[in-house]
Amino acid sequence: MSDGNVIADLHERWVFGWDRREGDAPFDFRRTFGEFYDFGSPEVRLYDDFDPEHRVAATPDAYGAIWEPAFSNMISAHHAVDDGPHVIANDDLAASTLRFVARIVTPDATTDIRTTTSLVWHRTPEGWRIAREHNSTVVLPAGDLDGRFGD
Template sequence: MALASPTVAQAQSGTAAQCQTSGANSVPELHKEWILVGWDKPVAGQSWDFREKLGKYYDWEANDVVLYDDMSPDFQIARSPEEYRALWESSFQALRRAHHLVLNGPEVIAGDKLSTSTLEFAARLEPPESQPIISVRARSTLVWRCTSDGWRIVREHNSTRRITPEESRQLFGF
């Protein structure tokens, strides 16, 4: 068994120190913040910029990123955060509002270099006034890599199902 050189061990130790296992920058807290803050647009007409809202959660330097949401146009798979931004920014910019709730989780399997988290959420998306409101329940699974900047998403899979206006009112209260 080969031992890591002190330089490699120190670098790994420094990276691991950036990736908290508890507190505000831990995977479970980041996953909740990602959906509740990043994807929310609570004020009608508010600007929504993907990089500004969600940039800190994704690994923009990695070349092995795979991001998928079954609500994306034509079920496209993005191979970078930039491709994902291109899929979502204009549609979220066009929304009047977007509200999200965490219903269950996150459930986390934590590791030193990679961690995964899964949570269930509800979304209520308000398009321009002439279009109907879209409400969904979704399961979100994220794979996070420990980088020198902390935990960053390198895999994403979201599966949704539409819910009735009544179920949406029960969940969101409006």
């Protein structure tokens, strides 16, 4: 399989790692995403504008600390790839862009979103790992994704 195909597969599997089902165990970022992020690199920078505080994490563990409370309290989160992934890869670096939609259900609300995610991957002895992440999210009108996830 070409590096581009490997990265495309990784990016799609990464999206679905964020899925949550009612009754799931508490969200554990490292357990869920250990194969995707470079937990040992000092070069990591991770950002998602869906974080209300707009923090930039310099480690996957710091990034996980942003998301574990929110995802542990969700009733469900369902994702679907809307476009991509689109990949550029060379020997040691690759970039992938993908757009997904999601329905996030919390005890207080249901939120539909569309997110464009860009990941920079670098080759490590363990395989391709995320070194950079940037996500840009738009909250969609209520009910915009009705029927998209079998609801």
